[in-house]
Amino acid sequence: MSDVTPSGPLPDPDGDDDLSPTARRLRDALAARAADARPADRLEEIRMSSRANRRRSRAWVAVAGAAVAVVVGGGAFALSQRGGDDAVTTVAASTSPSPSASSATTTAGPSPSSGATSGPATAATTQPVATGDTTTTGASSGTLPSGAGTVPVYWLGGQPAKLFREYVEAGGGQDDATNALRAMLAGKASDPDYSSPWSPDPSATVSASDGRLVVDLAASAASAASGTTADASTAVQQLVYTVTAAAGSNQPVEIRVDGKAQPTLFGSAVAQTVSRAPQADVQAPAWITAVTPGTGSVRVEGVGTAFEGTLLYTITDAAGAEVARNAVQAGANGTFGDFSFTAQVPAGTYTVAVFAPDESGGEGTPQVGDTKVVTVR
Known part of the structure; x- marks a missing residue:
């Protein structure tokens, strides 16, 4: 194929040149313009233009995405600020992991309920609900809750001994944890199948100090009660569960005997502080x-x-x-x-x-x- 571009006036398709002067000049001008045109390779130019268009498109998408994030984030913030009775559950827009539930609340322990029966029951044996095994701010701030009509007390039962809980009438004049501790030491469970190795101590107290509960009792309270045997670790857990339940706190417990820390109880040394053992291990x-x-x-x-x-x-x-x-x-x-x-x-x-x-x-x-x-x- 020849790459020579024809030049000169366009031929008359009908074989004659019987045109008006204006038409002839227009035809000749178009022919001259066509003669000056030279083909070129514009592929690279087209590619460069396409890449520039894509960059502009991506930039716009990034800006639009940021704008959407701001709108969604602002919406989530606004929803999270609504509280009170008009609470709103917010569906998180964030992809970051959500925090795990607190053990104080992710734990499914027994809820405060009624006490046990002693002897044949002829009517409902429920007792008033008292402050139970939930965390409160009172013990953390140094002030223990008080005023409950009944308090939770843990007892030992079965073989091997496990913890059972009853609600007992609270004594007057002390905080709930101290009332519960004294009731536990008195050893008067409603159910005859329950027992306690501890001995009475009407002067025993519980206080909150430096992130822990401090139990003060006499040496006589830690001598095994008549007719009972004591596994030291289970007996200590009985005390720890009782005072923490009544105080509404999962803080560690320091036990002092005659004012001395780290005592020996039922033949075994006790650590500086003792925390609740897992429920499934002791209850x-x-x-x-x-x-x-x-x-x-x-x-x-x-x-x-x-x-x-x-x-x-x-x-x-x-x-x-x-x-x-x-x-x-x-x-x-x-x-x-x-x-x-x-x-x-x-x-x-x-x-x-x-x-x-x-x-x-x-x-x-x-x-x-x-x-x-x-x-x-």
Whole structure:
């Protein structure tokens, strides 16, 4: 193919040149313009232009993205500032990990509930709810809560000994933690199956100081009560759980005996401060906290934990014959949760037992359960 561009006047397609002077001049001018045109390679120029356009587009996207972030961030901030009764749950726009729940609140421990029954129950055995195992600011600031009508006290029960909790009437004139401590040392549990190795000390006190609870008691309080035996670590945990529950604080506890720190209790030395052991290690896996007899029925409430959350209960009559057996759901795998059930039984006196099933096939340590006696009319 020839790369020579034709030049000169365009030929007349009809073979004659019978045009007006204006038309002829226009044709000749176009022909001359076409003759001056020379083809060139503009591929690189087109590419450069395209890259510049893309850079401008990216810059705009970045600016637009920043603007959206500002709007969303501002919106989230505005939502998070709304409080009070008009609370709003904000869906976070941030991609950063959310903080984990506090152990003080992510822990599912037994809620304050009613006390245990002693002897046959013919009416609801619930007691007034008192300050329970929740953290408050009072102990941290050096002032312990006071004025509760009932206070939580932990007792020992079963074999091996585990902790059970009751609510007992508070003595007057002291803070709640001191009242609970003195009640624990007095050793008067409502349930005859519960006990305490401690001895009475009406002068024992609890105070808050430097981020800890300080228990002061006499040496006589730490001598095993008549007819009891004490595992030192379990007895210390009984005291620690009692005073921290009543104080509404999970602070460590310093125990002083006759004013001296790091005493020897029940034959074992005690550390400078002692914190709560994990619930699943020291608490009984099942507690009965309320028994309510009805006409031909009994309602039972409590707290507990078991493998996959399944506890068992039995009801036996005065002759020892089992009249009911079933499963009930509570907390699972070391996390304590509430349980309740209602059983239909004829009039009579019964023993209700709740316990965690033996998952070891008889090869493990038997699980400690709880029992209550109730009379149904």
